[in-house]
Amino acid sequence: MPRAFLTPARCAYSALVWLAQPLLRRKLRRRxxxxxxxxxxxxxxxxxxxxxxxxxxxxxxxxxxxxxxxxxxxxxxxxxxxxxxxxxxxxxxxxxxxxxxxxxxxxxxxxxxxxxxxxxxxxxxxxxxxxxxxxxxxxxxxxxxxxxxxxxxxxxxxxxxxxxxxxxxxxxxxxxxxxxxxxxxxxxxxxxxxxxxxxxxxxxxxxxxxxxxxxNLKFDVLPDAAQLSLAAGWRLHLTKPVVVLASSREGEEALLLAQLKQLGAAAQAVQWLIVPRHPQRFDAVAQLITDAGFGLSRRSRWEGEPPGQQGAVWLGDSLGEMPLYYRLAAVALMGGSFEPLGGQNLIESLACGTPVVLGPHTFNFSQASEMAVQAGAAVRSADMAVGVQDALALVQAPGKLGDAEACARDFMHRHRxxxxxxxxxxxxxxxxxxxxxxxxxxxxx
Known part of the structure; x- marks a missing residue:
């Protein structure tokens, strides 16, 4: 038994983790x-x-x-x-x-x-x-x-x-x-x-x-240059701006889709893109989109550039392409922050020059979130309904959006x-x- 800080509490802990090994094996088989x-x-x-x-x-x-x-x-x-x-x-x-x-x-x-x-x-x-x-x-x-x-x-x-x-x-x-x-x-x-x-x-x-x-190491991120270039090229051919719900967690996609249905024609001014945090949920989120009555376009089935923007919700069902999704978008709704899950990393979006709309739950990245809001690189919203409205307000005001993009770039530079x-x-x-x-x-x- 290791000698370092060997205490009765660690002995008890060690016994518990040893006894839990069969449960771990079963969990691995299921996963x-x-x-x-x-x-x-x-x-x-x-x-x-x-x-x-x-x-x-x-x-x-x-x-x-x-x-x-x-x-x-x-x-x-x-x-x-x-x-x-x-x-x-x-x-x-x-x-x-x-x-x-x-x-x-x-x-x-x-x-x-x-x-x-x-x-x-x-x-x-x-x-x-x-x-x-x-x-x-x-x-x-x-x-x-x-x-x-x-x-x-x-x-x-x-x-x-x-x-x-x-x-x-x-x-x-x-x-x-x-x-x-x-x-x-x-x-x-x-x-x-x-x-x-x-x-x-x-x-x-x-x-x-x-x-x-x-x-924070993540301020030193260098987004994939090829993905940024590809996304910038695609943006030239878009007829309307993209808003991405990035690294979404369970429950958040349903909140967004419900809000889009409620807004109706007003939501169609934007191309909506959902990128789930966990790949095992790609198919479930695809089903959510179709069950909500929306058309569905999956990134994994695109041939070349994105398809025409005919009202379908795009689904980012690929791994390793977050720089592509962030650069393609004008604004990012940050996943994990609209349910009490602590939020996902907003820094990657800002590194791509894409401003962020945050929900109320950002305890995993509390300092970075507050600093970004104070710097004008992010907006804090009370819930998904307000977040969607805030995102729409940004993309419909080019001057305000440009200022937020400049703030995002400056914010990243200052914290490297x-x-x-x-x-x-x-x-x-x-x-x-x-x-x-x-x-x-x-x-x-």
């Missing part, structure tokens, strides 16, 4: 029916990697980054780019917990890199993972804190950091309720780099030693720099954990 990625390499979830020598040639060199799902992986992509600039020849060990995260992460791999599942947080699985790869440094993205994993790293002398760290009020309350487990785990992290002063204070409250506030700062902090953490080898020594050579 794999809709998302086959959950059926890939299942033994890795329990710390068993095949072949048995996988990753052994990079022991002591791996820069390990864990990005649990799609949003964290997109943030990790920004950090990986900065790390490769700072550490030429870096060998990346990339782990995930969700199928969408793993699929997105595969795009980040270079020759010599490895991608595997992060194991379930049992004592044996986390120990096997660390023994298998023995990273030079570990980086958890944003919110992922696992007590046994952190203990295994501490026992093995692997410095483990929490980067782009954020903690909303709800998560802080949960961590405080679980203080006998959470506080030692946060306290055992080798470094914590927070997104904002508010995040830093909450992290401090739950036991983390916050080293610095470095900002977290990626370079975080990459520098990771290199310093590696150097402080001498002896340095592999990627770090390549930097100093």
């Amino acid at each position: 794999a029916v809709a998302e086959p990625g959950y059926g890939v390499a299942v033994p890795e979830r329990f710390g068993r990697y095949a072949p048995a020598d996988l990753g052994r040639d990079g022991r002591g060199q791996w820069v390990w980054i864990h990005s649990v799902s799609l949003g964290e992986t997109r943030a990790a992509a920004i950090l990986v780019r900065a790390l490769r600039e700072r550490l030429p020849g870096m060998r990346l060990l990339l782990t995930h917990s969700t199928a969408t995260g793993r699929e997105e992460g595969a795009r980040l791999l270079a020759e010599g890199d490895i991608q595997v599942w992060l194991p379930w947080d049992t004592l044996d699985a986390t120990r096997r993972f660390i023994e298998q790869f023995r990273p030079a440094v570990g980086v958890l993205m944003e919110t992922e804190v696992w007590p046994n994993l952190i203990a295994a790293c501490a026992d093995a002398g692997v410095p483990l950091a929490l980067a782009n760290a954020r903690l909303n009020a709800k998560s802080e309350a949960g961590a405080l309720r679980m203080a006998p487990i959470a506080r030692p785990a946060y306290g055992a992290l080798a470094a914590v780099w927070a997104q904002s002063e508010e995040d830093a204070q909450r992290l401090h409250n739950v036991g983390a030693k916050v080293d610095a506030v470095l900002g 720099g977290a990626a370079a700062a975080t990459a520098r902090a990771i290199e310093q953490l590696m150097r402080s954990n001498a002896p340095i080898s592999g990627a770090a020594s390549a930097r100093s050579a």
Whole structure:
């Protein structure tokens, strides 16, 4: 059993996660029916990697980054780019917990890199993972804190950091309720780099030693230039502006469709585009659109540019094309914010120069949301009905829309720099954990 912060509370926690393993296996089987990625390499979830020598040639060199799902992986992509600039020849060990995260992460791999599942947080699985790869440094993205994993790293002398760290009020309350487990785990992290002063204070409250506030990595995003160019070309041939409900969550599409029906002809001044957050919901959202009496045009069936704008609702049923959708749109309604789900990342839309209409629920990105509203790059709406009206008002006032687009670009420019700062902090953490080898020594050579 790992020795770091071994307490009765963690012993009880460890017993519970060990007993939960059959439930995890059953959950993976069920998820794999809709998302086959959950059926890939299942033994890795329990710390068993095949072949048995996988990753052994990079022991002591791996820069390990864990990005649990799609949003964290997109943030990790920004950090990986900065790390490769700072550490030429870096060998990346990339782990995930969700199928969408793993699929997105595969795009980040270079020759010599490895991608595997992060194991379930049992004592044996986390120990096997660390023994298998023995990273030079570990980086958890944003919110992922696992007590046994952190203990295994501490026992093995692997410095483990929490980067782009954020903690909303709800998560802080949960961590405080679980203080006998959470506080030692946060306290055992080798470094914590927070997104904002508010995040830093909450992290401090739950036991983390916050080293610095470095900002949000997502401000350094560089949207795919080919997608931006393609979308800009398509916009030249549109007869009316596009408004996208981006990264929509369950319940929000129905709210939008109901509002469009209520508005009738007034809603037809705009081409409506819905892009669900989760790919397993593409077909369900398509059915919602047709059941509501609207025509349906699916991105996956477009041949070349978008079809004629004849009243059909467009469905963005593809992965990895958010820059295309954002640039195609004049305004984005931000998914997750019109139901009490905390909101999705508005920064990607602003990086494409597309202003955002936010619903009332943005606790996942509270600081970025408030700053964007104050900067004139986003508008706050009370609910979906008001959000639709606010979006229509923007697209029907070219001067006002142009001002919002300029504010979005300026807002993004003013908040860049977290990626370079975080990459520098990771290199310093590696150097402080001498002896340095592999990627770090390549930097100093």
